[in-house]
Amino acid sequence: MTVNPAAPSSAPMRIALLISGTGVNGVAMxxxxxxQYLLSRGHRVLLxxxxxxxxADRPGLxxxxxxxxxxxxxPAELIRVTKRLNAFQPEVLHTHMSSAHTYxxxxxxxxxxxxxxxxxxTSLQLHWWFNNRVIATSPDAEAHHIKVNRVSxxxxxxxxxxxxxxxxxxxxxxxxxxxxxxxGLPQDxxxxxxxxxxxxxxxQIDVVRALANVLKTEPRAWLLLVGGRxxxxxxxxxxxxxxxxxxxxxxxxxxxxxxxxxxxxxDAFVLASRKESSPLAVLEAMSRGLPVIATDVGMLSDFxxxxxxxxxxxxxxxxxxxxxxxxxxxxxxxxxxxxDAAQAAARAKYDMSALAPQTEAVLRExxxxxxxxxxxxxAELCGSSSA
Numbered sequence: 001m002t003v004n005p006a007a008p009s010s011a012p013m014r015i016a017l018l019i020s021g022t023g024v025n026g027v028a029m030x031x032x033x034x035x036q037y038l039l040s041r042g043h044r045v046l047l048x049x050x051x052x053x054x055x056a057d058r059p060g061l062x063x064x065x066x067x068x069x070x071x072x073x074x075p076a077e078l079i080r081v082t083k084r085l086n087a088f089q090p091e092v093l094h095t096h097m098s099s100a101h102t103y104x105x106x107x108x109x110x111x112x113x114x115x116x117x118x119x120x121x122t123s124l125q126l127h128w129w130f131n132n133r134v135i136a137t138s139p140d141a142e143a144h145h146i147k148v149n150r151v152s153x154x155x156x157x158x159x160x161x162x163x164x165x166x167x168x169x170x171x172x173x174x175x176x177x178x179x180x181x182x183x184g185l186p187q188d189x190x191x192x193x194x195x196x197x198x199x200x201x202x203x204q205i206d207v208v209r210a211l212a213n214v215l216k217t218e219p220r221a222w223l224l225l226v227g228g229r230x231x232x233x234x235x236x237x238x239x240x241x242x243x244x245x246x247x248x249x250x251x252x253x254x255x256x257x258x259x260x261x262x263x264x265x266x267d268a269f270v271l272a273s274r275k276e277s278s279p280l281a282v283l284e285a286m287s288r289g290l291p292v293i294a295t296d297v298g299m300l301s302d303f304x305x306x307x308x309x310x311x312x313x314x315x316x317x318x319x320x321x322x323x324x325x326x327x328x329x330x331x332x333x334x335x336x337x338x339x340d341a342a343q344a345a346a347r348a349k350y351d352m353s354a355l356a357p358q359t360e361a362v363l364r365e366x367x368x369x370x371x372x373x374x375x376x377x378x379a380e381l382c383g384s385s386s387a
Contacts, residue, residue: 010042013367016090018048019055020071020099023228024257025197026280027120028055030161031096036060037356046088048081048100071099078106085113092116092367095131098123105130114369116362119145120161121277133366135359137161137278138299157362160299161278162355165347168287170339171264179265183251189220190329193266193290195259195281196273198237198252199230203295205237206272206318212244213322218329221249226262228255263288267335268328273297274315287346291338293324303350309342 015038019031032055038045045064049056056066067084070077081103085093093115095104104115105127114132119141128134128149135157136142142158145151180187192211196202204225211223229252241247256262259281263269269285269292276298283303285292292310294300295317304310313320328335348354 012042012044013092013364014044014046014088014090015363016046016048016085016088016093017096018071018093018100018103019053019096020050020103021097022050022053024054024255026161026278027096028053029163029280030118030120031055032058032061033162033164033352034356034359035064037352038360039063041360046085046090048084048103071103073102082107082110086111092363094118094363096120101127101131108132108371112371114366114371116366118359119277121275131155132369132371133157133362135159135362138276139302140298141277157358159355159358159362160302160350161280161283162350162352163280163283163287163346165287165351168260168263168284168346170289170343175261175264179261182261183224183253183265185222185224185251185265186220189222190214190218191222191224191266191268192325193224193226193263193269193285194271195226195262195269195285196271196279197227197230197255198225198234200233201273201275202227203272203274203315205233205240206316206321207270208237208240208244208246208250209318210270210272210321210325211249212246213318214325214329215246215249217326221325221329223250224262224265225250225252226256226259227253259284260288263290266290268293268325269310270321270325271295271300272315272321273300276300283346283350286342286350289339289343291328291335291342293321303345305341305345309338309345 021027035045047064047066048069051068069081093104093107093113095101095117101117104117107113108115108130116133117131118135120137128145128151133155134145134151136145137160142156146156194207198204214221241250263285269290271282271294273295278299282292282294292304294304294312295315296312301312304312306312311324
């Protein structure tokens, strides 16, 4: 169920946002932008995060109250967090990632406060059923949570992830040259890029195999892989690279915080994942004006318009990836046209200005719900639990 936001009320809310991940990834970026947006709308936000989490010290969150928790299951930690929530008196909780979802479930049981959970992936877990609203970031995730986790149609909403396109402007010639110089890439090379943890789910080995095919007709091709390395899979990828003899045309940067600058070095972007929901890396590449080749999972067939902003292929179809890359390498004008269309689509459909208000509307809708606390007496031990 997609939310079409009406004119939002101007009344500020008290919102507790819980995120249990620690690193920088699509979920963390989504939460960062959402908190920044909510603060700009005048809402009070309490951000609960793990100690040392990437999101905790990001610029733009100075107006948020912050509280570090291990999200542990011990009674002492549950009481400590409950006391902090009770002191803040949130009108609604918004949870992201598994441990945070569990805390949201417990809050729903212990108090009248409504809970909204955003489903950034698909899994079989008990907590989904307890939320007042569940936001899925792709149609696949929406269908999964309705069918597998028994979330009611009434409670389900579908809102894609979003980016701040202002942080990902179209690549200029001077910026591209500087980015390639910094990476040691020849200025006349055809650079294929991929951003994401190097792991089995992302299937970067398929992109390596595609590089080997492209090099047979386009010797100027390079592959730039940006992302943290899962050791077992990275070792397997390294073995394939050596077998195919493409090590001299491959750069792996590891995890980086300067993704916009690295995207500037690329001519085309590939995401060969076997499983995704609403990957921000593709939207960021599109916003920078890059054509995208992506597998048909999650929101990717919605993000990428076939033969307009790029191409959608089946998971594991290395031949299709190779064929499309060879065609893009041979036709700079086509690359430019696709990149222009991708940039326009990202700005019109997936910018935070278009989608963050939809999330705000769901939070406001949920905040009006008054749950019956199943174990409210327990919350009273930690201070007032009334919303």
